[in-house]
Amino acid sequence: MKYDFHLHSALSPCGDSDMTPNNIVGMAYVAGVEVIAITDHNTVGNVRAAQIAGEKLGIKVLAGMEIETAEEVHVLTIYPTLDIARQVGKIVYEHLPSVKNKPEIFGHQYYMNENDEIEGEEEKLLISPTTLSIEDVFNIVKDAGGFAAPAHIDRHSYSVLTNLGFIPEELNAEWIEISYRVDSVKEYMKSRPDLAKYKVLRNSDAHYLKDIAAREFHLPCEIEELFGK
């Protein structure tokens, strides 16, 4: 099953304003992707609109969120239901500092409906680190029944390997995300034998429409297995 579980909508300040609910699922449809996750920074605010848009095209849209920890590590999270995602989203929002977004610097943070209409704009800057440690984030997400994986671990910024040197054992992490930048996971793993025990997701981390599923990745398991079922 072709998947892309790391996509930013126009609600992420760094997400292009063309990343509307319908455009995202439309692009996924064209690319032959069957299941996607909307994973904006520290919010699940545009998931519902994308889910409704996805139903029209037969694209399954999972609720997700890219959470930034206090250590400035990005964690990719996905949830079995929107309700659960919203519960975790509420906790994350409460732990985001009250810094106002400056759209002229960071970009707009648009809430959109299923018709791609702007319904409002988030005022708090969403690309800030929460005050939750990476352990807190894993505990909160897993206790709620969600999926958590250190995001784009091969990157030099916002990555667990850069910021923390290695994946803390205390997380009991099972999955890691390796970005599209890495050509061969096999070769990459040779340079990091300590990662051999983790299962791997590959995603586009698209902030622009053209990047959605730009490389083809197939889900190595059933969706339910992500949630430990």
Add this chain to the structure above:
Amino acid sequence: MKVSELAAALDLKYVSGAQAQDREISGCYIGDLLSWVMGRALGGNVWITIMSNINIVAVASLTEAACVLLAENVVPDENVIKKAEMQDVIILSSGKTAYELAVKLYDITK
């Protein structure tokens, strides 16, 4: 110079490892990205950081830094302190910035 002398001179608090305060210090490294610290801090260094994640204990052990010095009143979680005690890692804390600490350290060791 010993860690105990450093702690007294810079008015540092022990977060963990007070029993190992006779450890000798030599030089200093400042950094918060642990991937950098792992490859650059030297044995005996006073490692000044604001990172308090549990991995600082392993990195301090690995590099054989004399101690971890947490700047700006950063407080680690209880499990970090426990792990540090188990591995004999000295963690010190101060309200001063990394810059202020480094300048003082330079003054007392030059």
